[in-house]
Amino acid sequence: MTSTEVRVPLAARTIPYLPLGLIAALGASLAYVVRLPCRTGGWNDQVTTYTNFCYTDIYPLYFDRSLATQNPYFAHVPFDKQVEYPVVLGEVMQVVSWFARWLESDRGAQAVRFYDLTVIVLGISLVAGVLLMAALAGPTRRWDALWYAISPAVVLAAYINWDLVAGALSMGMLLAWARRRQVLAGVLLGLAIATKFYPLLFLGALFLLTWRTGRWRPFLVTAGSAAVAWLVVNVPFMIFAWEGWRRFYVFSAERGVDWGSVWLFFQHKGWGVLGEGDVSTLGMAALALMCLGIAVLTLAAPRRPRLAQICFLALAAFMMTNKVWSPQFVLWLVPFAVLARPNWKPLVLWQLAEVWYFTAIWLYLLSQPPLSRDDLGIGDDTYFTAVWGRVITIGIMMAFVVRDILRPDKDVVRQADIDDQTGGVFDDARDRFTLASIIK
Template structure:
């Protein structure tokens, strides 16, 4: 009896251990931040030395969540919520519950943190289980990297990224099962939660171009646009200033922590004095995406969807103006699905853990704290920045090699063509650069 035809209970049994381990990872992530929850977040030195910083608690006050809807809030523009609407309204609903449960403002903020952590823990478990369904029976245990890897545990509750992570895995599973409308709806909601899932549109387009499976692509994209409009239009009409805050902030934001551009800016490289960093980032991303497009259309065998999603997302992160420690949550599931080889993954995870430690120690030495006795220098911090860039670059190089030499792809060695491919799975080529040149 195949897995698809087995009773629901029999199909669910293999997922139970993964779900329990993911729940353990979510619990460990909560324990990591207990020093801040019990000791308060107001002491920055204690927060950084205990490595327990989170955006969740301070934004309850700083983004008007304690009093009103953040998009309709009568507050200065820089105090409005700088996130897309799905995430902003998730924050709003949780703040309503916190205010209903607690009369005191400080107690409300702690409750807001606890309730948010419960939601994020559920999203982590859901993301792991969805990833396992995408990976398939032959790679069932690969999602352990997402469930309990050290970098995931350390970064899980810095921000709300796990919500978008669960939606992104839902997109892949729906596409795999050829549920095109559902895949599009989830993609639209994911983009309205965090912006990075927009990179998956390019991956789908390139593989559609190669296989000429245009109807599934258009149905999915139409559903994504419709879902995005449904959740965004009310705010665009009735709360324009609050709605556009995310897009203005993304455009105007300068170089920030984690970005390789910060290294060049700190070292005073002349080129950054002549070219705007936003332009540099967009041009760099465009060059990398062009390379990914050429690779996808010129490879001897059609690449897997997860491989192109990983390359596109990694390119987006490496060229961005900011690279926060929680961005590791974006990449882990796609990195594992693209190339589930433990050696480069371990190397990258070590680099992410070092960056997680380095960023808080570096902030200790920066104004306004200026605690050089507790913090680290610029040069030490930038070893962590470049550690991430180099280790992700190594993984990208291995994925490119697997695409150019499919016999090296450990997923395809099991006889699978594309475990997340959906309509692309076993699809013949209709267009390649080689055929076009001929």
């Protein structure tokens, strides 16, 4: 075989990656343009921030979480001023703040530089996540990654917080699992959990499919590697900066009902007794019930579900039952929604709902104290249409995924003669345990 004969098929396989990477870079650039009105001074005025829809956590946290002066976990500041993120994300923030302080002497200029440098990190994370998703989607569906690269909701939410870092790690974990590199998958999963906590749900998805297929060794290797990776990055902070380390976990447990959550709607309407303790209990119970349903579905379906389908259902269930549903959480769900069911109609409907929520939350905050600008903002009823719009459209997508699991012939991915492109050892695996086998 000549070298030319080798290069041609290789080029044919890699051609989509270059344009996808460039389009993802365009999406990252557009996300930067969206926030330019704030970058040039708008962050110092809430009205300007909200009317231009350019809010971000990045700029204010540079000051509010001691990043301008010291390591956020070792900072001698009140507990509520410490960084409320897991350690990988907190140290990403710290490293970027070092560069900002090195480049600028003025603290105001440092904060802007901190934002710019963070955007570079997040933009690279978006491009990496898109390319990893394209590799996961397989040769016949590489272009599905465009949804992650440049969809309106992604562009609008990209730089609100640091979620794109966890997104890249999660896509890397899935690709490593798909390529049957269980140790690497575990390491990336552990790092993802130490960045944002939601990737822990993917371990549950792997467990359910392992239970059905009996492929225990790969699962245990991945779970063990994830535990080791998580411990390696967390234990030093647990030992030397306990108060700073536990801030994330205390904050998550004690945080009240916040924007975007359906529980806020019920509290606002006064339907039932919904104190903070009641919501925490009901939220956990609702999530447990939905996860139980996902487990039954996984073990009872006529054909083993795809890994991306279970990850999507678990993540969507978490969002719908959580006390908080921030606008940037859409970044968690987009790649998994597309991998689970790359059908454009429900995806477009959901994207419209996300764009409406992104618009509504800032307009709603304008009408709330301390601003109370009713002339610029929207009222309660209008805002809650956006809250329920997300719930309903994601519920529709979940229903379609459940139907695809129960009727695999309707699954557009499997119609291409594919079993599970993200499944790794689950791909074409035989069932070793199902609920039907118990009944028989």
